Amino acid sequence: xxxxxxxxEGSASTERAAGVAIELARTLPATLxxxxxxxxxxxVAGSPTSIGGASFRKDRNAALLEDAHQLARGWLxxxxxxxRAAGVAVRALEITGSAAEMILxxxxxxxxxxxxxxxxxxxxxxxxxxHTRDRILRRAGxxxxxxxxxxxxxxxxxxxxxxxxxxxxxxLHSFAASGLARRGDVHVASxxxxxxxxxxxxxxxxxxLAQRGIRAVPENVVSSEPxxxxxxxxxxxxxxxxxxxxxxxxxxxARLVWGSVxxxxxxxxxxxxxxxx
Amino acid sequence: MNxxxxxxxxxxxxxLGYLLVIAALPLVFARFWDDNRNKLVVALAAAVPxxxxxxxxxxxxxxxxxxxxxxxxxxxALLGALFxxxxxxYLRGDLPGTPAVNTAMLAVGTVLxxxxxxxxxxxxxxxxxxxxxxHRGYRRHIVxxxxxxxxxxxxxxxxxxxPPLFLxxxxxxxxxxxxxxxxxxxxxxxxxxxxFALVDRAISRRDPPPPPRTREPLRIEGAWxxxxxxxxxxxxVAVGSYGRGWPAAxxxxxxxxxxxxxxxxxxxxxxxxxxxxxxxxxILEVAAVFLGIFVTMVPAxxxxxxxxxxxxxxxxWQLFWLSGALSSVLDNAPTYLTFASLATGVVNAxxxxxxxxxxxxxxxxxxxxxxxxxxxxxxxxxxAMTYIGNGPNFMVKAIAExxxxxxxxxxxxxxxxxxxxxxxLAAVAVVVFW
Numbered sequence: 001x002x003x004x005x006x007x008x009e010g011s012a013s014t015e016r017a018a019g020v021a022i023e024l025a026r027t028l029p030a031t032l033x034x035x036x037x038x039x040x041x042x043x044v045a046g047s048p049t050s051i052g053g054a055s056f057r058k059d060r061n062a063a064l065l066e067d068a069h070q071l072a073r074g075w076l077x078x079x080x081x082x083x084r085a086a087g088v089a090v091r092a093l094e095i096t097g098s099a100a101e102m103i104l105x106x107x108x109x110x111x112x113x114x115x116x117x118x119x120x121x122x123x124x125x126x127x128x129x130x131h132t133r134d135r136i137l138r139r140a141g142x143x144x145x146x147x148x149x150x151x152x153x154x155x156x157x158x159x160x161x162x163x164x165x166x167x168x169x170x171x172l173h174s175f176a177a178s179g180l181a182r183r184g185d186v187h188v189a190s191x192x193x194x195x196x197x198x199x200x201x202x203x204x205x206x207x208x209l210a211q212r213g214i215r216a217v218p219e220n221v222v223s224s225e226p227x228x229x230x231x232x233x234x235x236x237x238x239x240x241x242x243x244x245x246x247x248x249x250x251x252x253x254a255r256l257v258w259g260s261v262x263x264x265x266x267x268x269x270x271x272x273x274x275x276x277x
Numbered sequence: 278m279n280x281x282x283x284x285x286x287x288x289x290x291x292x293l294g295y296l297l298v299i300a301a302l303p304l305v306f307a308r309f310w311d312d313n314r315n316k317l318v319v320a321l322a323a324a325v326p327x328x329x330x331x332x333x334x335x336x337x338x339x340x341x342x343x344x345x346x347x348x349x350x351x352x353x354a355l356l357g358a359l360f361x362x363x364x365x366x367y368l369r370g371d372l373p374g375t376p377a378v379n380t381a382m383l384a385v386g387t388v389l390x391x392x393x394x395x396x397x398x399x400x401x402x403x404x405x406x407x408x409x410x411x412h413r414g415y416r417r418h419i420v421x422x423x424x425x426x427x428x429x430x431x432x433x434x435x436x437x438x439x440p441p442l443f444l445x446x447x448x449x450x451x452x453x454x455x456x457x458x459x460x461x462x463x464x465x466x467x468x469x470x471x472x473f474a475l476v477d478r479a480i481s482r483r484d485p486p487p488p489p490r491t492r493e494p495l496r497i498e499g500a501w502x503x504x505x506x507x508x509x510x511x512x513x514v515a516v517g518s519y520g521r522g523w524p525a526a527x528x529x530x531x532x533x534x535x536x537x538x539x540x541x542x543x544x545x546x547x548x549x550x551x552x553x554x555x556x557x558x559x560i561l562e563v564a565a566v567f568l569g570i571f572v573t574m575v576p577a578x579x580x581x582x583x584x585x586x587x588x589x590x591x592x593x594w595q596l597f598w599l600s601g602a603l604s605s606v607l608d609n610a611p612t613y614l615t616f617a618s619l620a621t622g623v624v625n626a627x628x629x630x631x632x633x634x635x636x637x638x639x640x641x642x643x644x645x646x647x648x649x650x651x652x653x654x655x656x657x658x659x660x661a662m663t664y665i666g667n668g669p670n671f672m673v674k675a676i677a678e679x680x681x682x683x684x685x686x687x688x689x690x691x692x693x694x695x696x697x698x699x700x701x702l703a704a705v706a707v708v709v710f711w
Contacts, residue, residue, distance in 0.1 A: 044307065044308075045307070046303055046304045046305060046306070046307030046310075047303065047304060047307070047664075047686075047687060048300060048303060048304055048663070048664060048665045048687050049303035049304075049310070049664070049665060049671050050608065050664060050665045050666065050667060050668050050669075050670050050671040050672075051299070051562070051563055051566045051567070051608050051668050052396075052559045052560070052562050052563045052566075052668040052669075052671075052672065053303075053559075053664075053665075053668065053670070053671025053672055053674075053675065054303055054310055054311055054316070054562055055313075055556065055558035055559040055561075055562050056559060056671060056672045056675035056676065057303075057307075057311070057671065057675055058311050058558070059554065059675065059679070060675035060676070060678050060679050063679040064678065064679070067681075125678075125683065126683065127683055
């Protein structure tokens with residue numbers, strides 16, 4: 001049976017992600033594994049300390065660790081109860097360690113990972129933690145579904161953003177293998193200034209899906225908008241409940257220089273984004 | 278004293294090296310630094326070679342060490358006594374965390390800091406302050422201003438206020454001399470309180486209204502400790518005013534401090550210590566670290582006394598900014614003594630005959646008074662520039678984080694101080710020290 005890893009913390013997007021994961025588990029069907037992380041290395045990380053401050057730091061570390069464990073247990077208990085109430089097989093996993101490293105170690109052991117878009121695994125020390133999320137998305141090696149905090153009314157359709165690149169092909173195959181195509185209509189969208197080229201690329205994507213027994217509709221996207229905005233507009237027009245992408249989120253510096261369609265879509269989408277790189 | 282045996286350009290290296298090590302170790306080897314025994318080992322590793330060098334290189338080196346030990350004991354006795362006594366006082370009850378009440382609490386803390394020390398005032402008031410503002414969404418600015426005012430600047434008016442000033446007192450600065458610093462103290466405190474009131478008012482508008490609840494009236498528990506505190510102040514004033522030159526004075530002072538601390542322990546109910554999360558660990562940590570500072574300071578102070586004037590630092594404004602800049606990144610107590618010694622050297626280069634061991638003469642000298650005022654203000658005010666500038670800064674940060682206030686990082690906090698505190702200090706420096 002498919003196993004879906006759900007990364008838990010306290011943000012609204014994780015709350016949504018848990019709901020999406022439970023729905024997926026009923027569709028596929030799948031077993032859910034709720035994972036809560038206590039990022040001890042972050043909590044106890046060294047910092048410049050005034051004379052006499054080290055003793056207070058020890059107390060502070062102990063208090064924050066205790067609080068983090070309590071929160072983690074609460075999230076796991078809540079998730080397990082929610083899953084069971086929905087009739088889904090679910091188990092809980094609490095790990096202490098660096099959030100990114102621990103999650104990346106768990107990802108290969110499961111078929112799919114579900115993550116809130118605004119996850120903050122350093123909830124004891126920071127207001128936001130994009131670094132951990134982006135690191136996971138860069139290095140996961142397996143499909144990850146990123147769920148925003150505010151979801152549009154979920155439609156049954158799925159839109160696969162396809163440009164013919166190896167990453168896009170991998171994402172397409174990964175999506176086909178996941179069983180998620182059963183959710184509803186599948187559309188393959190390609191962006192190009194030339195509509196004919198876009199249609200041809202999208203059609204090639206549809207052919208790949210057809211080889212796996214999945215019927216898909218090609219969508220050629222010709223727009224004056226930037227690529228990410230054009231894809232998001234098309235997704236909204238189709239009424240897609242999920243966007244599939246073959247890409248990763250580059251570093252902040254690289255994004256500043258070259259931009260990133262994947263990052264734009266992950267940040268702005270109002271539906272879950274299925275990513276595989 | 279024969280300085281020639283001590284003075285060399287390398288004399289300042291042990292102190293500087295030690296201060297850099299104690300700044301770096303919590304960052305690089307945090308777990309190692311958490312253990313007070315390790316701190317003692319590091320302090321001894323720095324102090325023992327210097328002590329051997331002092332004894333071996335100078336006929337009066339042993340006397341200097343004994344004098345340093347006496348000074349260290351008096352310093353630790355006062356810090357320890359204040360630490361114990363203020364841990365016996367607990368402010369119970371609730372206040373509404375409105376901008377007006379917050380500003381008033383900061384003002385009270387600013388005044389209190391000079392009476393019971395910045396550490397005592399911080400320990401006493403930070404938890405009530407956090408409780409009062411528990412419902413607020415954004416609270417870090419309250420803690421940042423608390424560090425500026427209560428944990429640092431407020432302590433400028435008496436030697437009890439901040440450790441650097443007590444070191445000056447131990448070296449002869451009269452108890453009431455620091456009251457001459459009332460003008461810069463008032464300017465900085467008023468400016469910061471006004472800025473805080475405006476900032477807090479703006480931020481509080483975005484906060485949700487406080488949940489309706491019955492407020493517990495404010496009351497002080499452990500009020501007996503205020504009597505012991507008055508005893509400490511009286512002892513320090515009496516010894517400082519009438520006991521100078523009396524050989525037994527240091528012992529009397531140390532004995533009185535230990536006695537008042539013991540009375541505090543004996544009369545304080547355990548629940549108050551529990552409420553304040555009292556433990557000996559912080560003061561043992563201070564004792565271990567300052568052991569290294571006191572010994573490594575000896576050659577550095579001698580060097581600055583002899584060569585101070587040749588370094589080109591002769592103006593009050595220079596001493597204000599330099600002592601402040603170093604106080605920002607190193608502890609402000611040794612920084613104060615270092616620059617006070619330099620000021621002595623400057624006065625001597627102009628024909629003075631001052632000793633580095635008698636800062637009272639420096640405080641009485643027409644030029645020396647201005648230089649010492651600049652060093653005092655720089656060391657005390659700019660101890661707030663970073664989390665490591667003064668002892669209570671990190672204590673307040675750690676307690677705030679335990680109350681779920683997400684405090685700025687080291688550099689984030691420094692941006693706050695550069696953006697708010699530094700301009701205020703610059704204005705005061707122009708008015709007072711230019």
